[in-house]
Amino acid sequence: MIPTRTVMELYERAVGDVYGYLVRRCPNAAIAEDLTAETFLAAARAAHLGTELSVPWLIGTARHKLVDHWRREGRQRAALEELYESSPEPVDPGDPVDVLHVHEVLARLTPHHRAALTLRYLDGLPVDQVATLLERSVHATESLLVRAKAAYRAVAAPGGDDR
Amino acid sequence: MTTAPDPFDALRADDTPITPPAPVVARVRDLLTTELERLMTDTTPATTTTGRRTVPADLHTVGTVQPYLCVDGAAAAIEFYVDAFGAVEHHRMVGGDGRIGHAEIVIGSSRLMLADEYPEAGVLAPTSRGGTSTNFTLQVTDAAMLDDMFTRALALGASELRPIADQPYGQRQGTLRDPFGHQWSISAPLADFDDSRYDASMRDAGFEVVRPQAPADAAGGHQYKHYDRGDLYYFTLQVPDLARAQRFYAAVLGWEFASPDHGHATNIAAPPGGVQQVDDPAGPQLWFVVDDIHVAVAAVRAAGGTADEPVFYESGWSADCTDDQGTRFSLSVPTYTR
Numbered sequence: 400m401i402p403t404r405t406v407m408e409l410y411e412r413a414v415g416d417v418y419g420y421l422v423r424r425c426p427n428a429a430i431a432e433d434l435t436a437e438t439f440l441a442a443a444r445a446a447h448l449g450t451e452l453s454v455p456w457l458i459g460t461a462r463h464k465l466v467d468h469w470r471r472e473g474r475q476r477a478a479l480e481e482l483y484e485s486s487p488e489p490v491d492p493g494d495p496v497d498v499l500h501v502h503e504v505l506a507r508l509t510p511h512h513r514a515a516l517t518l519r520y521l522d523g524l525p526v527d528q529v530a531t532l533l534e535r536s537v538h539a540t541e542s543l544l545v546r547a548k549a550a551y552r553a554v555a556a557p558g559g560d561d562r
Numbered sequence: 563m564t565t566a567p568d569p570f571d572a573l574r575a576d577d578t579p580i581t582p583p584a585p586v587v588a589r590v591r592d593l594l595t596t597e598l599e600r601l602m603t604d605t606t607p608a609t610t611t612t613g614r615r616t617v618p619a620d621l622h623t624v625g626t627v628q629p630y631l632c633v634d635g636a637a638a639a640i641e642f643y644v645d646a647f648g649a650v651e652h653h654r655m656v657g658g659d660g661r662i663g664h665a666e667i668v669i670g671s672s673r674l675m676l677a678d679e680y681p682e683a684g685v686l687a688p689t690s691r692g693g694t695s696t697n698f699t700l701q702v703t704d705a706a707m708l709d710d711m712f713t714r715a716l717a718l719g720a721s722e723l724r725p726i727a728d729q730p731y732g733q734r735q736g737t738l739r740d741p742f743g744h745q746w747s748i749s750a751p752l753a754d755f756d757d758s759r760y761d762a763s764m765r766d767a768g769f770e771v772v773r774p775q776a777p778a779d780a781a782g783g784h785q786y787k788h789y790d791r792g793d794l795y796y797f798t799l800q801v802p803d804l805a806r807a808q809r810f811y812a813a814v815l816g817w818e819f820a821s822p823d824h825g826h827a828t829n830i831a832a833p834p835g836g837v838q839q840v841d842d843p844a845g846p847q848l849w850f851v852v853d854d855i856h857v858a859v860a861a862v863r864a865a866g867g868t869a870d871e872p873v874f875y876e877s878g879w880s881a882d883c884t885d886d887q888g889t890r891f892s893l894s895v896p897t898y899t900r
Contacts, residue, residue, distance in 0.1 A: 403598045410594055414587055415579030422582075423575050432582060436590045440597050444824065447601045450873060451652075467842060498572045520573035531868050536888060548570055 406446050410439055413454050417461050424465055424517050426506040434464045462522065466532050469514040496548075497555035504555045512547035519544055629698065631676040633742040634687040636662035639676060642741060643667055646715040647700060649674075669700065671855075671878055671895045688743030697737070699747045703853060705734050708750040712736045715748075728752060730763040789851040795894040796849045798826065798838035807837040849894040855879035858893050869893075 417438050422431035438461045442452050450456070497504065501521075505513045511533075518529040530540035581587065633639040636654075640662075643649035647669050654665035661678040668674075679687050688694035702708050712726055719741040726736035726748075732755030737747045761771045789795065801807035808827055811817040819827040825839035838847070852858035859869040859881050866886030872879050872893075879895040 403602065406594065406598060407591075410591060413579075414590065415581040416577075418582040418586075419580035420577055422580055423577070428582075432586050432590075435582065435586075436593050439590060439594050443594055443597045443601060470842065494569060496569050496572060501573055516570070516573065520570045521575040523571075523574050527868075531884070534888070551570075 402446055406439075406443050406452065409442070409452055409457075413457055414439075416454050417457050420458055420461050421465065423502075424521060425468075426502075430468065434461065434468060437464050462518070462532065465517075466514060469510040472510040494552070496552065500555065504551055507554050508547065508550055511543060512550050515540065515543045515547045516551060626673075628672075629674050629696070631674060631742075631744055632679060632685050632687045633676055633744070634679050634689050635742060636665055636676055636678040639740075639742045640665060640667060642718055642720075643669065643674075646718050646720065646740070647711065647746075668874070671874075673874070694743060694745055697745045697747055699749050702748060702750050705750045708734060708736070708748050712738065712748050715740070715746075720746075730767050732760050732763070789896055791851055791853055793851040794848060795834060795851045795896055797835040798847045799835070800838050800840045800843035800845065800847060802839065802841070802843055804837060804839035807839075811837065844890070847890070847892060849880065849892045852893045852895060855881055855893060855895045859883070862893070 414435065418431060418435045421434050421438075422428055425431040425434065438457060441460050441464075442457060445456075445460075446452055505516065508516070514533060515529060518524050518532055519526065524532075526540055526544070527537050529544075530537045533540060533543075535543065582590075631639075640649070640651055640654065644651060644667070649667040649669045652666040652668055652673070655663045657663045661680070662676075663680075664675065664677050666673060666675050677685060679685060679690065681690070700711075702711065709726065715738055716722060720738040722736070722738050723745065724735075724737040724747075726734065728734050732752045733749045734752055735747050735749040737745065739745050764771050799807065799811075804822055804825055804827060808817075808819050808822075811829070812819070816831055817829040818831040819836070820830050821827075826836060828836040855872040859872055862869040862881075862883045862885075867884055869881050869883040872881040874880075879893075881893045882890070883893060884890050
């Protein structure tokens with residue numbers, strides 16, 4: 400028995416939550432739209448298997464879809480990324496960061512840096528959960544975050560670039 | 563140790579909903595409707611259990627048997643089942659007149675449904691019918707737990723029908739009637755009670771134990787396999803192309819496959835396993851049997867691993883985990899074990 404009505408009602412009620420979550424974390428709206436569709440299709444299949452759906456379930460699933468997306472993108476850019484992961488310029492970690500251009504800055508970072516910063520700071524997840532989502536150890540995630548923050552500051556600086 | 567405030571915390575996103583443009587809402591709605599229709603007409607089972615090969619093809623959709631209890635006083639009954647048997651309330655539907663039209667609770671790995679009396683629809687509790695003809699056996703793992711649970715149920719208003727005693731069929735058991743008229747046997751297995759002892763004991767009691775002949779293709783196998791903690795329950799090999807993997811493993815290992823479902827094809831020649839199509843293969847996925855999913859998940863975390871919250875499927879409880887070195891594995895409490 401598939402609760403078709405339950406799924407469709409949840410869709411009408413929660414499509415804004417899912418899309419809102421994704422569009423703030425995707426470089427463009429087209430990707431957010433695709434991932435929104437993927438999230439709800441997964442919800443239909445999960446409901447078919449007896450999972451009780453909720454908005455937190457949808458956001459958790461959207462987050463996984465986003466991580467999968469970054470991972471696909473990351474594989475394509477893996478070779479390039481090796482170059483960026485060299486030691487960054489030292490910055491005073493207490494300096495304020497540019498929050499005004501957060502999406503432009505994130506869009507110019509490598510997928511791994513973007514993934515780490517999005518999950519840790521935009522989503523506010525603790526480091527161990529970020530590590531689980533990115534399938535890295537906590538230690539590796541902590542050092543990834545250090546590099547990602549340095550890359551963010553470098554790009555956000557006037558005339559800055561991550562290359 | 564105090565940590566300096568992290569300036570990057572200022573990036574925390576505002577997550578108020580944003581409705582996508584109307585054409586996008588409509589496009590995803592269409593996709594979703596199509597998918598739901600496909601799932602609705604899809605009669606192949608969504609989950610797989612070991613030993614499926616002996617189930618007649620036209621009964622492939624049979625999953626679990628879920629009792630539906632009618633009780634006079636459903637809210638109080640839920641409270642009783644939670645307090646006495648450790649039930650977990652899943653949800654309840656409360657009608658305008660205050661009656662519970664439907665509720666679901668989970669005891670162990672079993673889901674039970676219950677409702678208040680609706681005499682206008684012929685839905686009557688045992689107390690209105692003058693008794694019940696059904697007995698629920700609540701299987702527990704050890705005798706101490708059986709004693710505790712039985713004593714607690716009596717203290718909460720159940721009445722004893724048969725005191726706890728060792729039974730000739732290899733169970734230590736006590737039977738009670740709950741305050742709502744339903745009858746329960748709480749039962750724990752006696753040690754070292756194998757099939758031959760079971761048969762001999764029942765012969766002494768005046769019964770001949772007769773077992774259906776196992777189907778020829780199930781030589782040595784059991785349709786309802788017995789699992790012990792730590793057994794491999796099921797595995798999938800993750801592959802990007804399902805049909806190609808089916809050809810490969812048929813040629814190399816002689817595997818035969820049931821009709822694929824949700825990108826998953828079960829090997830029916832030599833259970834328990836199959837191939838699963840995923841975009842991003844990450845090696846095999848292995849499910850191991852545990853007695854209690856919540857206890858096992860806590861154990862994984864205590865030992866330094868990570869575990870997702872357990873999910874209940876038709877095939878039983880499942881939880882995806884990683885060990886303390888990051889290797890992925892999954893836990894399962896198969897529905898059909900006991």
